[in-house]
Amino acid sequence: MPLTRDEDIYALLANTRTIAMIGASDGPDRPSHRVMAFLQGQGYRVLPVNPQITGEHVHGEYVWRELSQIGEPIDLVDIFRRPGAAGEAVDEAIAAGAKAVWMQLGVINEEAAARAEAAGLKVVMDRCPAIEIPRLGVPAVG
Numbered sequence: 188m189p190l191t192r193d194e195d196i197y198a199l200l201a202n203t204r205t206i207a208m209i210g211a212s213d214g215p216d217r218p219s220h221r222v223m224a225f226l227q228g229q230g231y232r233v234l235p236v237n238p239q240i241t242g243e244h245v246h247g248e249y250v251w252r253e254l255s256q257i258g259e260p261i262d263l264v265d266i267f268r269r270p271g272a273a274g275e276a277v278d279e280a281i282a283a284g285a286k287a288v289w290m291q292l293g294v295i296n297e298e299a300a301a302r303a304e305a306a307g308l309k310v311v312m313d314r315c316p317a318i319e320i321p322r323l324g325v326p327a328v329g
Contacts, residue, residue, distance in 0.1 A: 189300050189310040193323055199287055199309055200316060200325045203262040204232060207254055207285070209276045210267030211235030213245050218291075218315075219267040220245070225317040226265075230328030234261070254283040261285040265316065266294060274299040281306040291315055 190196050206226060211233075212219045223246055226233045234257055235245045241252040251257055254264065264280040266273050266288060273290055277299040280288045287309035290296065300310045319325070 188304075189312045195309075196311060196314070196319055197323045197325055199263070199311065200320060200323070203287070204328055205234065205259065205261055206231050206263045206265050206316075207234045207236055207251075207257060207261045207280075207283075208265045208267065209236045209254070209279070211237050211245055211250065212267075213240055213243060213250075222265070222267075222291075222315065222317045225320075228327075229320060229325075233265075254279040254285070257283065263287045263289055265289045265291065267291050268294065270294050270296045274302070277303045277308075281308065287311070289314070289316060292318075 208223055210219055211223055223233050227246055235248055235250045237250055238252045240250050243250050264285045266276045268276050273294050273296040277288050288303050290312040292315050295313050303310045
């Protein structure tokens with residue numbers, strides 16, 4: 188079952204250091220752009236993933252084409268994709284050895300969540316870390 192209890196979500200966020208953001212955008216009007224800036228401000232290392240802007244930089248970080256290219260441990264994969272595309276992102280997260288996947292507000296994919304959990308990943312669905320961190324009082328990383 189995806190994490191729903193406040194204490195479980197708090198623990199996940201408090202133990203996360205590196206976040207890969209699938210669907211990161213270079214557009215200031217996009218929610219992923221604002222959430223990435225917020226997460227960086229909280230001390231997380233956020234690695235943007237977006238095949239359409241690979242090689243560019245968002246908030247000072249190189250944009251990767253896919254998770255498999257990153258080559259360093261990933262604690263959490265934050266998924267800014269449509270629910271139908273979340274399954275592919277989850278499969279990438281499993282293959283990359285991520286510890287958890289976080290599907291953003293409005294992103295619900297039960298099949299993908301079940302695959303992630305079967306592979307040992309923690310799952311959060313239909314929530315935003317930029318809302319949960321202040322709501323739960325998660326301290327900044329560092």
